[in-house]
Amino acid sequence: MPHHPSEPAASGPPTLDDALVGEAVLGVYRQMFAALARDSGAVVDDPELVDVAETLLAAFADAGEEGLSREQMRYVCRRYPAEVFENRLRVLRGLGAVREVFPKPNQLRYRASFTSVVGLMFVRRMMLDGGQSEMHRLLALEQLNVADPRMTPEQARDGAAGLARAFRLWSVELLTLTNGTIEELREQAPKLWGTEEILRRAERLHGAILRRWPQLDRACTDLRTAIYAYGDASRRAAARLSDSAGTTRNLTLLPPETWRTFARTASRDDLAAVLEGFVFDAAAPWHEPSAVVQAVEDGPRATPPRPAPPRPSVPDPGLSDDTGGDATASERLRAVAEQALRGRDRVAVEDVLTEGWVTARRLLADLSSAHLHPELPYRLVWSDGLAVRPEGSPTWISPGVFEKTDAERSNA
Protein backbone atom coordinates (compact mmCIF):
# COMPACT_ATOMS: atom_id res chain seq x y z
CA MET A 1 0.00 0.00 0.00
CA PRO A 2 1.54 3.28 -0.97
CA HIS A 3 2.35 5.74 1.74
CA HIS A 4 -0.41 8.21 2.24
CA PRO A 5 0.04 11.37 4.24
CA SER A 6 -3.35 11.16 5.88
CA GLU A 7 -2.81 7.72 7.34
CA PRO A 8 -3.81 7.58 11.00
CA ALA A 9 -0.79 9.14 12.56
CA ALA A 10 1.56 6.41 13.65
CA SER A 11 4.28 9.06 14.07
CA GLY A 12 2.87 11.44 16.61
CA PRO A 13 -0.27 13.52 16.97
CA PRO A 14 -1.82 15.04 13.84
CA THR A 15 -0.54 18.51 12.99
CA LEU A 16 -1.86 21.44 11.04
CA ASP A 17 0.26 20.32 8.09
CA ASP A 18 -1.54 16.98 8.07
CA ALA A 19 -4.87 18.79 8.07
CA LEU A 20 -3.73 20.89 5.12
CA VAL A 21 -2.68 17.82 3.15
CA GLY A 22 -5.96 16.12 3.96
CA GLU A 23 -7.89 19.15 2.79
CA ALA A 24 -6.02 19.16 -0.53
CA VAL A 25 -6.73 15.47 -1.05
CA LEU A 26 -10.40 16.01 -0.33
CA GLY A 27 -10.44 18.79 -2.87
CA VAL A 28 -9.17 16.43 -5.54
CA TYR A 29 -11.76 13.84 -4.63
CA ARG A 30 -14.60 16.33 -4.70
CA GLN A 31 -13.52 17.61 -8.10
CA MET A 32 -13.16 14.11 -9.45
CA PHE A 33 -16.56 12.91 -8.33
CA ALA A 34 -18.55 16.12 -8.40
CA ALA A 35 -20.22 14.99 -11.64
CA LEU A 36 -21.20 11.66 -10.12
CA ALA A 37 -22.41 12.76 -6.74
CA ARG A 38 -26.15 13.16 -6.24
CA ASP A 39 -25.51 15.74 -3.55
CA SER A 40 -22.59 17.02 -1.54
CA GLY A 41 -23.14 14.35 1.09
CA ALA A 42 -22.30 11.67 -1.40
CA VAL A 43 -18.64 12.64 -1.50
CA VAL A 44 -16.42 11.46 1.30
CA ASP A 45 -15.67 14.14 3.85
CA ASP A 46 -12.64 12.42 5.35
CA PRO A 47 -9.64 11.19 3.35
CA GLU A 48 -9.41 8.29 5.79
CA LEU A 49 -12.53 6.79 4.28
CA VAL A 50 -10.72 6.37 0.98
CA ASP A 51 -7.92 4.61 2.81
CA VAL A 52 -10.46 2.10 4.14
CA ALA A 53 -11.56 1.37 0.60
CA GLU A 54 -7.96 1.02 -0.59
CA THR A 55 -7.10 -1.33 2.27
CA LEU A 56 -10.13 -3.45 1.43
CA LEU A 57 -9.35 -3.61 -2.27
CA ALA A 58 -5.74 -4.59 -1.58
CA ALA A 59 -6.94 -7.39 0.69
CA PHE A 60 -9.34 -8.61 -2.00
CA ALA A 61 -6.51 -8.72 -4.52
CA ASP A 62 -4.48 -10.91 -2.16
CA ALA A 63 -7.42 -13.18 -1.34
CA GLY A 64 -7.88 -14.46 -4.90
CA GLU A 65 -11.04 -16.06 -6.21
CA GLU A 66 -12.22 -17.18 -2.78
CA GLY A 67 -13.06 -13.62 -1.87
CA LEU A 68 -13.31 -12.44 1.70
CA SER A 69 -15.84 -13.04 4.40
CA ARG A 70 -17.23 -10.17 6.43
CA GLU A 71 -15.08 -11.11 9.43
CA GLN A 72 -11.95 -11.21 7.30
CA MET A 73 -12.78 -7.76 5.92
CA ARG A 74 -13.24 -6.45 9.45
CA TYR A 75 -9.91 -8.02 10.45
CA VAL A 76 -8.12 -6.34 7.55
CA CYS A 77 -9.62 -3.00 8.52
CA ARG A 78 -9.00 -3.45 12.25
CA ARG A 79 -7.10 -0.15 12.33
CA TYR A 80 -10.29 1.78 11.67
CA PRO A 81 -13.23 2.23 14.05
CA ALA A 82 -16.13 -0.18 13.67
CA GLU A 83 -18.68 2.45 12.61
CA VAL A 84 -16.32 3.83 9.94
CA PHE A 85 -15.85 0.34 8.55
CA GLU A 86 -19.57 -0.43 8.57
CA ASN A 87 -20.40 2.85 6.90
CA ARG A 88 -17.77 2.32 4.25
CA LEU A 89 -18.80 -1.23 3.51
CA ARG A 90 -22.43 -0.15 3.12
CA VAL A 91 -21.49 2.61 0.66
CA LEU A 92 -19.14 0.37 -1.34
CA ARG A 93 -21.77 -2.35 -1.55
CA GLY A 94 -24.39 0.16 -2.55
CA LEU A 95 -22.21 1.48 -5.35
CA GLY A 96 -21.25 -1.99 -6.46
CA ALA A 97 -17.56 -1.77 -5.67
CA VAL A 98 -17.92 -4.75 -3.31
CA ARG A 99 -20.50 -7.39 -4.10
CA GLU A 100 -21.44 -10.95 -3.17
CA VAL A 101 -19.58 -13.78 -4.93
CA PHE A 102 -22.92 -15.31 -5.87
CA PRO A 103 -26.04 -13.20 -5.89
CA LYS A 104 -28.14 -15.19 -3.45
CA PRO A 105 -29.42 -14.60 0.10
CA ASN A 106 -27.24 -15.10 3.17
CA GLN A 107 -24.12 -14.96 1.04
CA LEU A 108 -21.11 -14.60 3.35
CA ARG A 109 -18.29 -14.16 0.89
CA TYR A 110 -17.64 -11.03 -1.10
CA ARG A 111 -15.54 -10.00 -4.11
CA ALA A 112 -14.33 -6.61 -5.29
CA SER A 113 -14.98 -4.78 -8.54
CA PHE A 114 -12.13 -4.34 -10.99
CA THR A 115 -13.45 -0.97 -12.14
CA SER A 116 -13.31 0.50 -8.65
CA VAL A 117 -9.63 -0.41 -8.34
CA VAL A 118 -8.82 1.24 -11.64
CA GLY A 119 -10.85 4.26 -10.60
CA LEU A 120 -8.98 4.45 -7.35
CA MET A 121 -5.66 4.19 -9.20
CA PHE A 122 -6.75 7.09 -11.38
CA VAL A 123 -7.71 9.09 -8.30
CA ARG A 124 -4.35 8.41 -6.72
CA ARG A 125 -2.51 9.44 -9.87
CA MET A 126 -4.50 12.66 -10.19
CA MET A 127 -3.70 13.32 -6.57
CA LEU A 128 0.02 12.89 -7.09
CA ASP A 129 0.44 14.72 -10.40
CA GLY A 130 -2.56 17.01 -10.67
CA GLY A 131 -4.58 17.78 -13.78
CA GLN A 132 -1.68 19.22 -15.70
CA SER A 133 0.24 15.98 -16.12
CA GLU A 134 -3.02 14.27 -17.05
CA MET A 135 -3.19 16.86 -19.83
CA HIS A 136 0.28 15.79 -20.93
CA ARG A 137 -0.89 12.19 -21.04
CA LEU A 138 -3.99 13.08 -22.99
CA LEU A 139 -1.96 15.02 -25.54
CA ALA A 140 0.52 12.15 -25.92
CA LEU A 141 -2.33 9.64 -26.34
CA GLU A 142 -4.05 11.83 -28.88
CA GLN A 143 -0.80 12.14 -30.81
CA LEU A 144 -0.59 8.35 -30.97
CA ASN A 145 -4.22 8.13 -32.07
CA VAL A 146 -3.66 10.62 -34.86
CA ALA A 147 -0.82 8.49 -36.18
CA ASP A 148 -3.03 5.37 -36.00
CA PRO A 149 -4.23 4.39 -39.50
CA ARG A 150 -7.60 3.16 -38.10
CA MET A 151 -8.42 6.63 -36.79
CA THR A 152 -11.48 8.20 -38.47
CA PRO A 153 -11.97 11.96 -39.10
CA GLU A 154 -14.95 11.95 -36.71
CA GLN A 155 -12.86 10.58 -33.86
CA ALA A 156 -10.16 13.15 -34.61
CA ARG A 157 -12.76 15.93 -34.59
CA ASP A 158 -14.13 14.76 -31.24
CA GLY A 159 -10.62 14.59 -29.79
CA ALA A 160 -9.73 18.07 -31.03
CA ALA A 161 -13.03 19.46 -29.71
CA GLY A 162 -12.44 17.86 -26.29
CA LEU A 163 -8.94 19.29 -26.07
CA ALA A 164 -10.16 22.72 -27.18
CA ARG A 165 -12.80 22.62 -24.44
CA ALA A 166 -10.20 21.64 -21.82
CA PHE A 167 -7.85 24.43 -22.89
CA ARG A 168 -10.69 26.98 -22.86
CA LEU A 169 -11.72 26.01 -19.35
CA TRP A 170 -8.11 26.11 -18.24
CA SER A 171 -7.53 29.59 -19.66
CA VAL A 172 -10.78 30.85 -18.09
CA GLU A 173 -9.55 29.59 -14.74
CA LEU A 174 -6.18 31.28 -15.23
CA LEU A 175 -7.84 34.54 -16.24
CA THR A 176 -9.96 34.44 -13.10
CA LEU A 177 -6.83 33.89 -11.08
CA THR A 178 -5.01 36.76 -12.82
CA ASN A 179 -7.83 39.15 -11.96
CA GLY A 180 -8.20 37.78 -8.43
CA THR A 181 -6.07 38.30 -5.37
CA ILE A 182 -2.35 37.77 -5.55
CA GLU A 183 -2.46 35.32 -2.63
CA GLU A 184 -4.79 33.03 -4.52
CA LEU A 185 -2.61 33.30 -7.57
CA ARG A 186 0.42 32.27 -5.55
CA GLU A 187 -1.45 29.32 -4.15
CA GLN A 188 -2.37 28.12 -7.63
CA ALA A 189 1.03 28.96 -9.12
CA PRO A 190 1.90 25.29 -9.80
CA LYS A 191 -0.74 25.38 -12.53
CA LEU A 192 1.54 27.76 -14.39
CA TRP A 193 4.57 25.53 -14.36
CA GLY A 194 5.57 23.78 -17.56
CA THR A 195 3.04 25.54 -19.77
CA GLU A 196 5.57 25.92 -22.59
CA GLU A 197 5.87 22.16 -22.90
CA ILE A 198 2.10 21.70 -23.03
CA LEU A 199 1.75 24.45 -25.62
CA ARG A 200 4.39 22.85 -27.81
CA ARG A 201 2.75 19.43 -27.61
CA ALA A 202 -0.69 20.86 -28.34
CA GLU A 203 0.55 22.74 -31.38
CA ARG A 204 2.31 19.63 -32.67
CA LEU A 205 -0.91 17.68 -32.27
CA HIS A 206 -2.85 20.41 -34.00
CA GLY A 207 -0.39 20.37 -36.91
CA ALA A 208 -0.62 16.56 -37.20
CA ILE A 209 -4.44 16.60 -37.31
CA LEU A 210 -4.51 19.36 -39.89
CA ARG A 211 -1.97 17.64 -42.12
CA ARG A 212 -3.82 14.35 -42.10
CA TRP A 213 -7.38 15.67 -42.37
CA PRO A 214 -7.37 19.10 -44.06
CA GLN A 215 -11.19 19.04 -44.00
CA LEU A 216 -11.11 19.41 -40.18
CA ASP A 217 -9.83 22.96 -40.45
CA ARG A 218 -12.82 24.35 -38.52
CA ALA A 219 -12.25 22.11 -35.50
CA CYS A 220 -8.52 22.82 -35.79
CA THR A 221 -9.13 26.57 -35.77
CA ASP A 222 -11.11 26.18 -32.57
CA LEU A 223 -8.29 24.14 -31.06
CA ARG A 224 -5.70 26.69 -32.21
CA THR A 225 -7.54 29.66 -30.69
CA ALA A 226 -8.07 27.72 -27.47
CA ILE A 227 -4.33 26.93 -27.33
CA TYR A 228 -3.35 30.55 -27.93
CA ALA A 229 -5.89 31.81 -25.42
CA TYR A 230 -4.42 29.42 -22.89
CA GLY A 231 -0.89 30.59 -23.70
CA ASP A 232 -1.86 34.26 -23.29
CA ALA A 233 -3.68 33.61 -20.03
CA SER A 234 -0.80 31.69 -18.50
CA ARG A 235 1.72 34.33 -19.58
CA ARG A 236 -0.38 37.10 -18.06
CA ALA A 237 -0.77 35.18 -14.81
CA ALA A 238 2.94 34.47 -14.68
CA ALA A 239 3.74 38.12 -15.42
CA ARG A 240 1.48 39.29 -12.61
CA LEU A 241 3.09 36.80 -10.27
CA SER A 242 6.64 37.83 -11.12
CA ASP A 243 5.68 41.52 -11.01
CA SER A 244 4.40 41.24 -7.49
CA ALA A 245 7.43 39.24 -6.43
CA GLY A 246 9.76 41.66 -8.18
CA THR A 247 8.37 44.86 -6.69
CA THR A 248 7.93 43.72 -3.15
CA ARG A 249 11.10 41.65 -3.04
CA ASN A 250 9.38 39.38 -0.60
CA LEU A 251 9.86 35.67 -0.42
CA THR A 252 6.22 34.74 -0.31
CA LEU A 253 6.15 33.49 -3.86
CA LEU A 254 6.43 30.13 -2.22
CA PRO A 255 4.62 29.29 1.00
CA PRO A 256 6.71 29.77 4.15
CA GLU A 257 6.67 26.04 4.80
CA THR A 258 8.56 25.47 1.56
CA TRP A 259 11.27 27.96 2.48
CA ARG A 260 11.55 26.48 5.94
CA THR A 261 11.82 22.98 4.59
CA PHE A 262 14.44 24.13 2.11
CA ALA A 263 16.47 25.83 4.80
CA ARG A 264 16.35 22.69 6.91
CA THR A 265 17.04 20.11 4.26
CA ALA A 266 19.33 21.93 1.84
CA SER A 267 22.96 20.94 1.82
CA ARG A 268 25.60 23.42 2.82
CA ASP A 269 26.59 23.84 -0.82
CA ASP A 270 23.03 24.75 -1.83
CA LEU A 271 22.81 27.38 0.87
CA ALA A 272 26.26 28.76 0.11
CA ALA A 273 25.51 29.02 -3.61
CA VAL A 274 23.63 32.27 -2.95
CA LEU A 275 26.80 34.10 -1.98
CA GLU A 276 29.16 32.32 -4.34
CA GLY A 277 31.57 34.77 -5.85
CA PHE A 278 31.77 37.03 -2.81
CA VAL A 279 34.85 37.29 -0.61
CA PHE A 280 34.28 38.19 3.00
CA ASP A 281 36.96 39.19 5.42
CA ALA A 282 37.05 36.65 8.16
CA ALA A 283 35.45 38.14 11.21
CA ALA A 284 37.96 38.73 13.96
CA PRO A 285 37.64 40.85 17.07
CA TRP A 286 40.15 43.62 17.59
CA HIS A 287 41.88 44.10 20.92
CA GLU A 288 43.37 47.55 21.18
CA PRO A 289 46.15 47.80 23.81
CA SER A 290 44.20 50.47 25.67
CA ALA A 291 41.17 48.17 25.68
CA VAL A 292 43.31 45.40 27.19
CA VAL A 293 44.49 47.80 29.90
CA GLN A 294 40.93 48.92 30.53
CA ALA A 295 39.69 45.34 30.79
CA VAL A 296 42.35 44.41 33.34
CA GLU A 297 41.63 47.48 35.42
CA ASP A 298 37.87 46.90 35.30
CA GLY A 299 38.23 43.23 36.11
CA PRO A 300 37.66 41.70 39.52
CA ARG A 301 40.63 42.41 41.76
CA ALA A 302 42.69 39.64 43.30
CA THR A 303 42.51 41.31 46.74
CA PRO A 304 39.02 42.12 47.91
CA PRO A 305 38.32 45.79 48.61
CA ARG A 306 38.98 46.90 52.20
CA PRO A 307 35.92 46.81 54.45
CA ALA A 308 34.70 50.13 55.73
CA PRO A 309 35.92 51.00 59.24
CA PRO A 310 33.41 50.29 62.01
CA ARG A 311 31.24 53.18 63.01
CA PRO A 312 31.64 54.49 66.61
CA SER A 313 28.90 53.42 68.98
CA VAL A 314 28.67 56.84 70.65
CA PRO A 315 26.95 59.62 68.75
CA ASP A 316 29.08 61.89 66.62
CA PRO A 317 30.05 64.96 68.76
CA GLY A 318 30.29 67.17 65.73
CA LEU A 319 33.25 69.23 64.58
CA SER A 320 36.07 69.74 67.03
CA ASP A 321 37.05 73.26 68.08
CA ASP A 322 40.61 72.82 66.92
CA THR A 323 40.22 73.33 63.20
CA GLY A 324 43.94 73.76 62.68
CA GLY A 325 43.00 77.06 61.15
CA ASP A 326 45.15 79.91 60.12
CA ALA A 327 44.93 81.78 63.43
CA THR A 328 46.38 78.89 65.43
CA ALA A 329 49.27 78.38 63.03
CA SER A 330 50.11 82.10 62.84
CA GLU A 331 50.00 82.41 66.64
CA ARG A 332 52.46 79.55 66.94
CA LEU A 333 54.75 81.10 64.32
CA ARG A 334 54.59 84.45 66.07
CA ALA A 335 55.60 82.82 69.35
CA VAL A 336 58.52 81.02 67.68
CA ALA A 337 59.66 84.26 66.00
CA GLU A 338 59.46 86.27 69.22
CA GLN A 339 61.44 83.61 71.02
CA ALA A 340 64.12 83.74 68.34
CA LEU A 341 64.26 87.55 68.43
CA ARG A 342 64.12 87.82 72.25
CA GLY A 343 62.98 91.41 72.08
CA ARG A 344 65.55 92.46 69.48
CA ASP A 345 64.55 93.83 66.12
CA ARG A 346 66.86 91.62 64.17
CA VAL A 347 68.99 88.61 64.79
CA ALA A 348 71.53 86.80 62.65
CA VAL A 349 70.32 83.43 61.50
CA GLU A 350 73.55 81.72 62.36
CA ASP A 351 73.18 82.85 65.96
CA VAL A 352 69.78 81.25 66.22
CA LEU A 353 70.73 77.94 64.66
CA THR A 354 73.03 76.89 67.44
CA GLU A 355 71.71 73.52 68.35
CA GLY A 356 72.03 70.34 66.32
CA TRP A 357 70.72 70.24 62.79
CA VAL A 358 67.82 68.07 63.75
CA THR A 359 66.45 70.87 65.91
CA ALA A 360 67.84 73.75 63.86
CA ARG A 361 66.14 72.66 60.65
CA ARG A 362 62.78 72.75 62.39
CA LEU A 363 63.46 76.26 63.60
CA LEU A 364 64.62 77.31 60.15
CA ALA A 365 61.45 75.93 58.66
CA ASP A 366 59.36 77.93 61.15
CA LEU A 367 61.28 81.10 60.46
CA SER A 368 60.82 80.61 56.72
CA SER A 369 57.09 80.10 57.29
CA ALA A 370 56.93 83.29 59.32
CA HIS A 371 58.77 85.09 56.54
CA LEU A 372 56.34 83.80 53.95
CA HIS A 373 53.20 84.36 56.02
CA PRO A 374 51.56 87.49 54.60
CA GLU A 375 50.11 88.63 57.95
CA LEU A 376 53.20 88.19 60.15
CA PRO A 377 55.64 91.15 60.32
CA TYR A 378 58.85 89.10 60.00
CA ARG A 379 61.23 88.49 57.18
CA LEU A 380 64.39 86.61 56.38
CA VAL A 381 67.02 88.47 54.43
CA TRP A 382 69.84 86.44 52.98
CA SER A 383 73.04 87.88 51.74
CA ASP A 384 75.70 86.55 49.42
CA GLY A 385 78.52 84.38 50.59
CA LEU A 386 78.94 80.95 52.00
CA ALA A 387 80.62 80.17 55.30
CA VAL A 388 82.06 76.71 55.54
CA ARG A 389 82.26 75.42 59.10
CA PRO A 390 83.68 71.91 59.18
CA GLU A 391 83.04 71.55 62.89
CA GLY A 392 79.76 73.40 63.01
CA SER A 393 76.39 71.78 63.18
CA PRO A 394 75.22 73.04 59.80
CA THR A 395 78.54 72.50 58.04
CA TRP A 396 77.90 75.47 55.75
CA ILE A 397 75.73 78.52 56.12
CA SER A 398 74.94 81.67 54.20
CA PRO A 399 74.87 84.83 56.32
CA GLY A 400 71.32 85.98 56.85
CA VAL A 401 69.19 88.10 59.14
CA PHE A 402 65.81 87.43 60.63
CA GLU A 403 64.09 90.73 61.41
CA LYS A 404 60.83 92.47 62.12
CA THR A 405 59.45 94.46 59.27
CA ASP A 406 59.11 98.22 59.51
CA ALA A 407 55.40 98.25 60.05
CA GLU A 408 55.65 96.14 63.15
CA ARG A 409 58.61 98.12 64.43
CA SER A 410 56.80 101.45 64.09
CA ASN A 411 53.74 100.05 65.86
CA ALA A 412 55.90 98.81 68.66
Add this chain to the structure above:
Amino acid sequence: MTESSVDAGVLARARARVLGAASQPVSEPTPAGLNTASDGERLWLLPVWPDGATPALLDEYDTAPMPMDRSGQARRVLAAALRCCWTRLDDAPWPGEAVPVPAVLEVYAGMSRGDAELARRWATGELRRLSDTGWLLLDESTGVVRPGPRVALWHDDTLGPLRDLLRRLPEPPQGVIAGE
Protein backbone atom coordinates in the same frame (compact mmCIF):
# COMPACT_ATOMS: atom_id res chain seq x y z
CA MET B 1 35.65 31.02 -13.84
CA THR B 2 38.32 28.42 -13.46
CA GLU B 3 41.16 28.55 -11.02
CA SER B 4 43.82 28.68 -13.71
CA SER B 5 42.46 31.94 -15.12
CA VAL B 6 42.91 33.75 -11.79
CA ASP B 7 46.17 35.39 -10.84
CA ALA B 8 47.88 33.40 -8.10
CA GLY B 9 48.43 36.51 -6.02
CA VAL B 10 44.77 37.46 -6.19
CA LEU B 11 43.81 33.96 -5.19
CA ALA B 12 46.22 33.97 -2.25
CA ARG B 13 44.88 37.33 -1.16
CA ALA B 14 41.28 36.13 -1.34
CA ARG B 15 42.21 33.03 0.62
CA ALA B 16 43.94 35.10 3.28
CA ARG B 17 40.92 37.37 3.59
CA VAL B 18 38.53 34.47 3.93
CA LEU B 19 40.62 32.46 6.36
CA GLY B 20 41.62 35.34 8.62
CA ALA B 21 45.24 35.26 9.76
CA ALA B 22 46.48 32.59 7.38
CA SER B 23 50.11 31.58 7.34
CA GLN B 24 52.39 30.41 4.59
CA PRO B 25 56.07 29.53 4.37
CA VAL B 26 58.37 32.52 4.12
CA SER B 27 59.66 31.26 0.78
CA GLU B 28 56.32 31.75 -0.99
CA PRO B 29 55.62 35.06 -2.74
CA THR B 30 53.57 37.54 -0.76
CA PRO B 31 50.35 38.77 -2.38
CA ALA B 32 50.13 42.52 -2.64
CA GLY B 33 47.86 44.57 -0.42
CA LEU B 34 48.27 42.71 2.83
CA ASN B 35 50.15 43.27 6.04
CA THR B 36 52.59 40.57 6.97
CA ALA B 37 54.11 39.31 10.19
CA SER B 38 56.91 36.79 10.09
CA ASP B 39 58.68 34.81 12.78
CA GLY B 40 61.48 33.72 10.47
CA GLU B 41 59.95 30.45 9.28
CA ARG B 42 56.36 31.28 8.49
CA LEU B 43 54.67 34.39 7.22
CA TRP B 44 51.22 35.46 8.38
CA LEU B 45 49.04 37.47 6.02
CA LEU B 46 47.05 40.10 7.85
CA PRO B 47 44.49 42.68 6.79
CA VAL B 48 45.60 46.19 6.01
CA TRP B 49 43.49 49.25 6.80
CA PRO B 50 43.58 52.57 5.00
CA ASP B 51 45.68 55.41 6.41
CA GLY B 52 47.28 53.17 8.97
CA ALA B 53 44.14 53.11 11.09
CA THR B 54 43.11 50.17 13.21
CA PRO B 55 39.62 48.95 14.01
CA ALA B 56 39.90 50.97 17.22
CA LEU B 57 38.96 53.91 14.98
CA LEU B 58 35.40 52.58 14.91
CA ASP B 59 35.07 53.79 18.47
CA GLU B 60 35.60 57.38 17.42
CA TYR B 61 32.81 57.10 14.88
CA ASP B 62 30.41 55.48 17.37
CA THR B 63 30.24 52.43 15.17
CA ALA B 64 29.72 49.09 16.84
CA PRO B 65 32.80 46.90 16.44
CA MET B 66 32.72 43.18 15.81
CA PRO B 67 30.46 41.83 18.57
CA MET B 68 32.19 39.65 21.07
CA ASP B 69 31.10 37.64 24.08
CA ARG B 70 32.89 38.36 27.33
CA SER B 71 35.41 40.68 25.73
CA GLY B 72 36.72 41.76 29.14
CA GLN B 73 37.65 38.23 30.08
CA ALA B 74 39.28 37.58 26.72
CA ARG B 75 41.40 40.71 27.08
CA ARG B 76 42.42 39.83 30.61
CA VAL B 77 43.56 36.42 29.41
CA LEU B 78 45.41 38.13 26.56
CA ALA B 79 47.11 40.37 29.10
CA ALA B 80 48.05 37.35 31.21
CA ALA B 81 49.50 35.62 28.16
CA LEU B 82 51.46 38.71 27.19
CA ARG B 83 52.76 38.99 30.75
CA CYS B 84 54.41 35.61 30.22
CA CYS B 85 55.35 35.80 26.54
CA TRP B 86 56.41 39.42 26.24
CA THR B 87 59.43 39.30 28.51
CA ARG B 88 61.45 42.14 27.01
CA LEU B 89 58.95 44.92 27.37
CA ASP B 90 61.12 47.47 25.60
CA ASP B 91 60.89 45.42 22.40
CA ALA B 92 57.83 44.81 20.29
CA PRO B 93 55.47 42.08 21.54
CA TRP B 94 55.84 40.13 18.29
CA PRO B 95 57.19 37.48 17.96
CA GLY B 96 57.69 37.07 21.70
CA GLU B 97 58.54 33.82 23.39
CA ALA B 98 56.73 30.53 23.74
CA VAL B 99 55.78 29.70 27.32
CA PRO B 100 53.90 26.74 28.83
CA VAL B 101 50.16 27.23 29.05
CA PRO B 102 50.05 26.51 32.83
CA ALA B 103 52.15 29.62 33.45
CA VAL B 104 49.55 31.78 31.70
CA LEU B 105 46.78 30.07 33.64
CA GLU B 106 48.57 30.75 36.90
CA VAL B 107 49.01 34.41 36.08
CA TYR B 108 45.34 34.68 35.17
CA ALA B 109 44.25 32.89 38.33
CA GLY B 110 46.41 35.30 40.30
CA MET B 111 44.79 38.27 38.58
CA SER B 112 41.23 37.24 39.23
CA ARG B 113 39.20 36.62 42.32
CA GLY B 114 37.29 33.52 43.26
CA ASP B 115 37.74 29.86 42.41
CA ALA B 116 41.20 29.47 40.87
CA GLU B 117 40.27 26.15 39.21
CA LEU B 118 37.28 27.78 37.54
CA ALA B 119 39.46 30.69 36.41
CA ARG B 120 41.88 28.27 34.77
CA ARG B 121 39.07 26.56 32.89
CA TRP B 122 37.68 29.88 31.67
CA ALA B 123 41.16 30.96 30.65
CA THR B 124 41.73 27.75 28.69
CA GLY B 125 38.63 28.43 26.63
CA GLU B 126 39.66 32.02 26.05
CA LEU B 127 43.14 30.92 24.99
CA ARG B 128 41.58 28.72 22.33
CA ARG B 129 39.33 31.52 21.11
CA LEU B 130 42.21 33.98 21.01
CA SER B 131 44.20 31.39 19.12
CA ASP B 132 41.36 30.95 16.61
CA THR B 133 41.34 34.66 15.85
CA GLY B 134 45.10 35.00 15.54
CA TRP B 135 45.83 36.90 18.73
CA LEU B 136 47.78 34.03 20.22
CA LEU B 137 49.44 30.97 18.76
CA LEU B 138 48.45 28.01 20.88
CA ASP B 139 50.10 24.67 20.34
CA GLU B 140 47.92 22.24 22.25
CA SER B 141 50.08 19.21 21.52
CA THR B 142 53.13 20.67 23.23
CA GLY B 143 51.13 22.89 25.56
CA VAL B 144 52.87 26.17 24.76
CA VAL B 145 51.49 29.52 23.79
CA ARG B 146 53.06 32.55 22.17
CA PRO B 147 51.83 35.87 20.84
CA GLY B 148 49.81 35.74 17.66
CA PRO B 149 50.52 37.63 14.46
CA ARG B 150 47.77 40.16 15.04
CA VAL B 151 49.77 41.52 17.94
CA ALA B 152 52.23 42.78 15.34
CA LEU B 153 49.56 45.16 14.04
CA TRP B 154 49.65 47.22 17.22
CA HIS B 155 51.22 50.63 16.72
CA ASP B 156 54.27 51.11 18.87
CA ASP B 157 53.04 54.43 20.25
CA THR B 158 49.89 52.81 21.66
CA LEU B 159 51.84 50.25 23.66
CA GLY B 160 52.93 52.51 26.56
CA PRO B 161 49.96 51.90 28.89
CA LEU B 162 50.07 48.21 28.11
CA ARG B 163 53.76 48.03 29.05
CA ASP B 164 53.01 49.79 32.34
CA LEU B 165 50.18 47.40 33.01
CA LEU B 166 52.26 44.31 32.32
CA ARG B 167 54.95 45.52 34.71
CA ARG B 168 52.31 45.67 37.43
CA LEU B 169 50.82 42.24 36.81
CA PRO B 170 51.91 39.31 39.00
CA GLU B 171 54.91 37.42 37.72
CA PRO B 172 54.51 33.95 36.27
CA PRO B 173 55.60 31.29 38.77
CA GLN B 174 59.19 30.31 37.99
CA GLY B 175 58.61 26.62 38.65
CA VAL B 176 55.94 26.40 35.96
CA ILE B 177 58.08 28.30 33.46
CA ALA B 178 60.87 25.81 34.01
CA GLY B 179 58.44 23.05 33.10
CA GLU B 180 58.15 21.29 36.43
